Amino acid sequence: MPYPSRPPPPPAESPFRGREPDGLRLSGVHFSHADGQPVFQGLDLAVAPGEFVVVLGPSGCGKSTLLNLLSGFLPPDRGRVELNDVAVRPEMPELGYVFQSPHLFPWLNALDNVRFGLRMQGLLTPRQQADKALHYLRLVGLEAAAHKLPHQLSGGMRQRVALARALAPEPALLLADEPFAALDAMSRRHMNEELLRLWSALGQTVVFVTHDIDEAVFLADRVVVLGRAPRGIDCELLIDLPRPRQLPQTQRLPRFHALRDQLLDRIDHVTTQPA
Ligand SMILES: Nc1ncnc2c1ncn2[C@@H]1O[C@H](COP(=O)(O)OP(=O)(O)OP(=O)(O)O)[C@@H](O)[C@H]1O
Ligand SMILES: [Mg+2]
Structure with missing residues (x-):
């Protein structure tokens, strides 16, 4: 089945959100870079069509490696990475990629x-x-x-x-690796709102890496926290804030603060884990 070009996002209240059989899926992925240091050992992750997933985690935990695996730029040593049950390839027309450095x-x-x-x-x-x-x-x-x-x-x-x-x-699937890291605070807030506006208009699937917890909570349907390599996923948090989201209104909601505090605790925990 071809990847649906503009799938409607699943309803926020769906208990299956993020777990539909279609979409983007990593199953049992093992990956080491050429130096033999393992980054992932049996990673599983499913992203539903139309879902906005944000990945957080300490520097070096494997966020960029994860996006490179999701885009097919890096093949897994073991396991599968599939877009609607087809092995991903970087040249797939469904794929849009923003690298950690711009590569213009x-x-x-x-x-x-x-x-x-x-x-x-x-x-x-x-x-x-x-x-x-x-x-x-x-x-x-x-x-x-x-x-x-x-x-x-x-x-x-x-x-x-x-x-x-x-x-x-x-693109039906956008993979973005800290795309706003080099922006000033005002431009970054503007780009966050623009990205959400586009995403809700186009129904794209997004996997977005950031170090900014406020940005993660503002954007995401679900935040995935990675522990230090090769621990893989430490925890996932559903972001049940209403949409459409706006700045600064959404950031003033008590629920926003509660979710941000939960993530802060988790990031503190994974950052202080022994290597
Ligand atoms: N080309 C490479 N060759 C060897 N090791 C690499 C290579 N690229 C990354 N690594 C190692 O793989 C691990 C994960 O790196 P990765 O770039 O995925 O981390 P990251 O979570 O994106 O970090 P950051 O937040 O600093 O961007 C790190 O230990 C890193 O040193
Ligand atoms: Mg990175």
Whole structure:
């Protein structure tokens, strides 16, 4: 069965949310980098179509490795990584990826970097590609920088171009590795709201890595906390805050504070675990 391009999110109250048979699934995944140090030993994780999952955990616990496994850039040593029962491959058209560092094409300006994925898709005329690329650049607040080359942009601007490039083809599955880490606080809040607005419009499945607990609670349907490698998943927390969410209103809810405190305790716990 092909991956549904725009699946409706499952209802928030569904007891099966995050556990439907379709969607993204890691089963019994073992993975070590070339130096032989294990990062995962039997990791299981299922992400339902339309679900927004945020991954938190101490530096080095395997968050980027997890996204590389989910995208097919790294094959597992053992176990399976599947998108709707098909082994994932990085070239799958359903997939959009924002790396921890922006990886822009240095010879293309911001607009052409964003156009790149649309050109690869081959669904739009050059004019439509340019319009859509500009739309996504506007969305990340960089319309005025459309003709600048990456070396003429700040680190935060480059991150935003990379995000626009991943979003423009409107992928059914978005994998994002700390996409807002280089942004100032105001831009970051704005991008959090924009991302949720897009996600609710497009019904995308998102796996999003961050170190920011407030960002995690604001965005997620479910937060997955990883323990130090190779412990894998320490705990999962359903974020039962109402949607649509807005800043600062959502962050003022007592439930927001309760969830954030729970996560803080857990992060303290995993960070102080012996190696
Ligand atoms: N290419 C590599 N070769 C060898 N070891 C690696 C490689 N990439 C990552 N590692 C190791 O794998 C483990 C997990 O790294 P990973 O980059 O997934 O962590 P992370 O949770 O994303 O950390 P951070 O929060 O700092 O980005 C770490 O011990 C790291 O040193
Ligand atoms: Mg990382």
